[in-house]
Amino acid sequence: MEAVFQYIxxxxxxxxxxxxxxxxxTTLFLHPNLIKKIMGLNIMDSSVYLFLAAKGYIFARKxxxxxxxxxxxxxxxxxxxxxxxxxxxxxxxxxxxxxxxLTIRLYWRYHTLEMDEIMQIIRKEGK
Amino acid sequence: xxxxxNFPMISIISCLMCGVVCSILKKDKARYVTYGLMxxxxxxxxxxxxxxxxxxxxxxxxxxxFGAPFGNELRAGVLEGVLxxxxxxxxxxxxxxxxxxxxxxxEENKINLYYTLICLMxxxxxxxxxxxxxxxxxxxxxxxxITAAGLxxxxxxxxxxxxxxxxxxxxxxxxGLLLIGITLLYDVTGHLLLSNIKEAVDTIAIKDYSEPFTxxxxxxxxxxxxxxxxxxxxxxLPDAHTASTISSSAILSSLVLKAxxxxxxxxxxxxxxxxxxxxxxxxxxxxxxGIMAMIFGSIFAIAQKDxxxxxxxxxxxxxxxxxxxIGIGNTAGIVAAVFxxxxxxxxxxxxxxxxGGIKAVSGHSTKLxxxxxxxxxxxxxxxSFAVGAFSMVGIPFFPGFVSKLNFxxxxxxxxxVKMIVILVALAISTILNCLxxxxxxxxxxxxxxxxxxxxxxxxxxxxxxxxxxxxxxCFIAVNLFAGTFSDLIIKLITQGLKMFS
Numbered sequence: 156m157e158a159v160f161q162y163i164x165x166x167x168x169x170x171x172x173x174x175x176x177x178x179x180x181t182t183l184f185l186h187p188n189l190i191k192k193i194m195g196l197n198i199m200d201s202s203v204y205l206f207l208a209a210k211g212y213i214f215a216r217k218x219x220x221x222x223x224x225x226x227x228x229x230x231x232x233x234x235x236x237x238x239x240x241x242x243x244x245x246x247x248x249x250x251x252x253x254x255x256x257l258t259i260r261l262y263w264r265y266h267t268l269e270m271d272e273i274m275q276i277i278r279k280e281g282k
Numbered sequence: 283x284x285x286x287x288n289f290p291m292i293s294i295i296s297c298l299m300c301g302v303v304c305s306i307l308k309k310d311k312a313r314y315v316t317y318g319l320m321x322x323x324x325x326x327x328x329x330x331x332x333x334x335x336x337x338x339x340x341x342x343x344x345x346x347x348f349g350a351p352f353g354n355e356l357r358a359g360v361l362e363g364v365l366x367x368x369x370x371x372x373x374x375x376x377x378x379x380x381x382x383x384x385x386x387x388x389e390e391n392k393i394n395l396y397y398t399l400i401c402l403m404x405x406x407x408x409x410x411x412x413x414x415x416x417x418x419x420x421x422x423x424x425x426x427x428i429t430a431a432g433l434x435x436x437x438x439x440x441x442x443x444x445x446x447x448x449x450x451x452x453x454x455x456x457x458g459l460l461l462i463g464i465t466l467l468y469d470v471t472g473h474l475l476l477s478n479i480k481e482a483v484d485t486i487a488i489k490d491y492s493e494p495f496t497x498x499x500x501x502x503x504x505x506x507x508x509x510x511x512x513x514x515x516x517x518x519l520p521d522a523h524t525a526s527t528i529s530s531s532a533i534l535s536s537l538v539l540k541a542x543x544x545x546x547x548x549x550x551x552x553x554x555x556x557x558x559x560x561x562x563x564x565x566x567x568x569x570x571x572g573i574m575a576m577i578f579g580s581i582f583a584i585a586q587k588d589x590x591x592x593x594x595x596x597x598x599x600x601x602x603x604x605x606x607x608i609g610i611g612n613t614a615g616i617v618a619a620v621f622x623x624x625x626x627x628x629x630x631x632x633x634x635x636x637x638g639g640i641k642a643v644s645g646h647s648t649k650l651x652x653x654x655x656x657x658x659x660x661x662x663x664x665x666s667f668a669v670g671a672f673s674m675v676g677i678p679f680f681p682g683f684v685s686k687l688n689f690x691x692x693x694x695x696x697x698x699v700k701m702i703v704i705l706v707a708l709a710i711s712t713i714l715n716c717l718x719x720x721x722x723x724x725x726x727x728x729x730x731x732x733x734x735x736x737x738x739x740x741x742x743x744x745x746x747x748x749x750x751x752x753x754x755x756c757f758i759a760v761n762l763f764a765g766t767f768s769d770l771i772i773k774l775i776t777q778g779l780k781m782f783s
Contacts, residue, residue, distance in 0.1 A: 176462060184455055192451060199458045203465055210469045235474070239417055243461070246424045250454060253428050257435065257447045264440040273444055280440075 168209030175202035189258045189268045193251060200247035204240045211236025286333035287341045289326040290356045290412040293366070296322060297405030304398040312394035313381070316401060320374040323404065327370055331363030335774075340781045342414065351478055357414040361620070361778025364771070365544060368624055369407045371760065372536050372631050373400070379635035379753040380529030382642075387437050387527040396436055403429040403533065410541045416464050416553065417474050419545055423460065423509070427453045430538050433530040434522045445518075445525035452518040453509050460505030466498045467553070476552040488558055495554070496562045502549055503564055510542040512568075512605055513575030516598045520582075523594035528638035531590065532631040535597045540623045543604055547616065550608075551782040560611055569609025569700070573707045575602025580714035589640075589722050590648040593633050596674060596718070599711060600626045606704065607689055610696050613779065618688035620775045621768070625673070625681035628764050632757040633670035639663025639746055639754075640726070650725055657726035662746050664726050666754045671719035673761055676712055681764035686712070688772070 163170065175198055182195025212232055219231035258268065265273045300319045304312040334340065340359035347353070377384070377400055388396050406426040413419050427450065435446035468474060470491060471482035488495060508515040523531045550559050559565055579599030586592040600622070607619025637648055643659040644652045657664030673680035686708060693704035764771060 176458075180455065180458060183451060183458070189447065196454055196458075200461070203458070203461050206462070207465050207468075210465075236468075239468075242417065242421060246421055250424060250428065250450075253431060254447070254450055254454075257431070257443055257450065260435075260443045261440070261447060264443065270447075273440075277441055277444060 169206060172202045172206035172209065175199075175205065187269045187271050189254075189261065189270060192270075193254050193258070196254065197247065197251060200243065204243055207236045207240050207243070211240075284333065284337075286329045287343055287358075289330045289333075290358050290362075290366075290408070291343055291345070293323050293326045294356075294405050294408050294412065297401050297408060301398045301401035301405065304394050304401055307394050309385075309390075309393035309397075312397040316377065316397040317374070319401060319404070320370055320377075323370045323408070324367065324374070327363060327366035330358050331360065331367060334358060334360050334363050334781075350475065351473060354418060355414040355475055356412045357476075358412055359778050359781035360774055361782065362411050364624075364774050364778065365411045366408055368627060369404070369411065369537055369541075372627050373404055373407075373533060375753050375756055375760070376529050376532040376536070376631050376635060379750060379757070380527060380532065380638055381749065382747065383528045383638050389438060392436075396433075399429045399432045399436070400533075403433070403538075407537055407541050410545050414476050414552075415474050416467070416476060416479065416549070419548075420457070420461060420464055423457055423542070423545070426538060426541060427457060427509070430522075430534060433533060434526045436530060437525060437527060439525070442525040445521040449518045449522045452515065456505045456508030456515075458505070459501050459508070463498050463501030463505060466494065466501070470494055470498070476548065479553040480555060483553070483555055483558065488561065492562070495558065496564070499554060499559060499562055499564045500567075503546065503568060506542045506546045507568070507571070507605065510539040510546075511598060511601055513571050513578055513598065513602060516575070516579070516601075519598060520591050520594040523597070523634075524588065524591050528635055528641070531594070532634035535594070535634060536627040536631040539597070539601060540627055543601075543608075543619075543623060547608065547620070548782070551779070565609045565611050567609075568605050569611075572602045572604070572606030572609050573703060575599060576606060576707050576711045577602075577714070580711055580718070583718045584714065586718075587650050588648055589650060589653060590634075590637055592650075592718055592722065593630070593637065596715070597626075597630060599715070600630065600674070603685070603689065603711075606707070607692065610689075610692050610700060610704070612692060612695050613776075614688070614692035614695050616779060617772060617775050618685060618692045620779070621681075621688055621772055622685040624764055624771060625685045628681060628757070628760050629670050629673040632666050632754070632761060633674070635757065636663040636666040636670065636754065639750060640667065650722065653722070654725050654728050655730035657723075658729065660746055662751050662754045666758055667726060668723055669758050669761055671723050673765070675715045675719055679762065679765050681761055681768065684765055684768040 179195045179199025179202055183192050183199060186192055186195060216232045217230060219234050261273060262268060265276055267273060296319060300315055304315055307315060340357060343356040345354040384396055385393060402425060406422040406429065409422040410419060431446045431450045434449055435442050467479065471479045473479045473482055511519040523534060550556060576599050579595055579602055583592045583595035583599065586595060604619045604622050607615045607622060639660045640653055640656045640663045641648050644656050669680065673682035676683045676686045690705060690708060693701045
């Protein structure tokens, strides 16, 4: 039992990240509502950043900002994963913006946010 | 450091700069800037290719001159040079041939933004070709997605927005999987540069890490194959191709889908190592889906009544060919797949742009019933559609034939099961290709007996411009070149792949 707890607490962030990834992915893929799809997208992307940040952090170490002269390397963490998270956030913000813009246009045109209703309207118009 | 080693960086930066500049220019000026950019890119890519051939090795450009494990790098070899030239030529010809349609389909004050999208798209294509850093690749994959969604939505109709949203959603699913795959790869190896990842993969025992590696390879493969519309994930492709303007369809089909495949081959070869891919068996799964795409894509294409939609489904089948080539598992298969990237790119963009000409003389429709006799009304478009159809079916002297021949000969080097499956699938797919392409071709060249005077008037108004005729001639020339001088291209691809590993 203790081993199980140990295992879970060792991999807590990674496990949560993967579960969140699954939730986000399924919502983005299967939910018909466009706004909820966008929420799913953001959950999915954030879960990857959680994963990266969790993997990049070493317990009881600091960000590599040297304030009082040179210090030994063992006190700091690698800043690259955090940098990647920042880059990723920028990317997902721009993707979200494009999706929201498309959603607004679709709402103006069809007065609904459900993908399958829009599809039905388009099919009717096509005939 | 010789001067040409700066060319990859200059070409990517100049694309981004032109994209920004185009957004504040008037439509005609934006067009001239884009055309100027394309000519510049042709010169730069030619410089890269000739330099890499003359020194017979790859070169690496370090961004900001930071050393290997920390800095960001661009890398160019023979294959990258050829790909950059190919991307530029096809992009240039597609936007010139569809110029008239861009001016008709896009809102008056947004035409310059279309050229902004083209410039940004070009930058992402070149960056995906040249980059040596896996996270930079991810960022440019997203730039590619956003610009492609913009190119689809550009028509401004409800249908276009819907197709664009659908494309974005499928594409974002793919990039989510790609991102988590890249993250896992980074966690296992601790590096972001492809060559450093390869070194790390070589030092750790793959057997101890076989599960993580299988998952990583599977995630990256599925992610990129959703984005390049491999068979079960192809549902966004026909809508996106049908809803957009002619140039956008040509660019989407010929370049956007291909850039992801290039990235996939690059990750396979340069980051993970081809032997490790074979060990995990992911290539067999890719092979199965490729074969299914070849057959089902063609069957769906037969069911279509709209020629543009039919051509879009044909793209699904042709993407299947490329993945099948990757899945064969020997070098000849990869060479054939890369050659098919060129063959399909050159041919499919020509078919789409010729459909633009056909559409103009058939009452703005590409329905099979409406295009009857269009080959007589717009002779240039008819001839280029015929050339494209011949190439896709696999008539000698056209690139489609050469790639089919290469696939068959690569199959003969593979195991007996794969050989039989490939040869049978090639035969079935060729027959199906014949069925739907020749049906469209026969419709194009069926004379309309009773031509109304009204229709004739329209014919005069929609006489193809000199520019259109010249671009279609260039397209036909490119196709004939790729078909007849295929030895040269295959030699370059083989040389480039050797530099890869």
